[in-house]
Amino acid sequence: DAKTTQPNSMESNEEEPVHLPCNHSTISGTDYIHWYRQLPSQGPEYVIHGLTSNVNNRMASLAIAEDRKSSTLILHRATLRDAAVYYCILPRGGGGTSYGKLTFGQGTILTVHP
Amino acid sequence: DTAVSQTPKYLVTQMGNDKSIKCEQNLGHDTMYWYKQDSKKFLKIMFSYNNKELIINETVPNRFSPKSPDKAHLNLHINSLELGDSAVYFCASSQRTGYVWDTEAFFGQGTRLTVV
Numbered sequence: 001d002a003k004t005t006q007p008n009s010m011e012s013n014e015e016e017p018v019h020l021p022c023n024h025s026t027i028s029g030t031d032y033i034h035w036y037r038q039l040p041s042q043g044p045e046y047v048i049h050g051l052t053s054n055v056n057n058r059m060a061s062l063a064i065a066e067d068r069k070s071s072t073l074i075l076h077r078a079t080l081r082d083a084a085v086y087y088c089i090l091p092r093g094g095g096g097t098s099y100g101k102l103t104f105g106q107g108t109i110l111t112v113h114p
Numbered sequence: 115d116t117a118v119s120q121t122p123k124y125l126v127t128q129m130g131n132d133k134s135i136k137c138e139q140n141l142g143h144d145t146m147y148w149y150k151q152d153s154k155k156f157l158k159i160m161f162s163y164n165n166k167e168l169i170i171n172e173t174v175p176n177r178f179s180p181k182s183p184d185k186a187h188l189n190l191h192i193n194s195l196e197l198g199d200s201a202v203y204f205c206a207s208s209q210r211t212g213y214v215w216d217t218e219a220f221f222g223q224g225t226r227l228t229v230v
Contacts, residue, residue: 030214031214032214032215032216034215034218036219038157041224042223042224043118043204043206043221043222043223043224044157044204044206044219044221045221046218046219046220049216049218051216085155091215092215100210100215101159101162101170102147102159102206102208102215102219103159104149104156104157104158106156
């Protein structure tokens with residue numbers, strides 16, 4: 001998988017927006033940018049993914065830089081339940097006789113203060 | 115219904131024992147995975163199966179033997195357990211990806227294995 005760089009930790013206050021950055025300068029033209037999060041004592045859960053255009057879903061928004069070398073996960077109003085480790089991943093795809101793989105890095109620990 | 119379910123949730127056992135962790139997914143996916151999360155919280159892929167066939171083996175010791183009786187199940191059997199096997203094991207599933215990964219993976223809640 002292409003390498004991603006995220007801050008080790010970030011803090012936010014409840015009900016404020018949170019912008020989680022991710023750098024991926026070696027991204028290839030076909031790499032999708034994925035975000036997963038892991039709540040305490042839970043398995044990872046999918047948050048959002050995108051290729052070039054900004055994406056929105058009920059959980060978050062994904063803003064992708066024009067050159068695609070960085071992206072930002074936006075939580076519009078953080079809640080205490082959003083406290084988790086957030087992973088920015090560029091999974092390797094498969095095709096032909098090879099198969100894709102989802103590789104997790106260190107992630108960003110998000111702390112949300114009441 | 116839980117999409118990806120693992121049993122048991124907790125497992126405490128002695129060194130040298132053999133144990134199994136079961137995983138089932140009801141999403142109709144054709145690819146399933148086992149991940150290990152150690153005490154430092156790094157999540158590492160161990161195995162991947164597609165339609166009951168092993169497709170990824172990340173140089174895991176051969177004491178670990180995954181078995182897929184059908185594409186909805188992927189069990190993990192561990193022989194001769196060692197202290198270093200203590201970790202949280204996560205099962206996951208997804209549809210097989212093409213040349214690009216444009217799908218989401220679903221993870222189970224994890225099995226916390228403690229070897230004493």
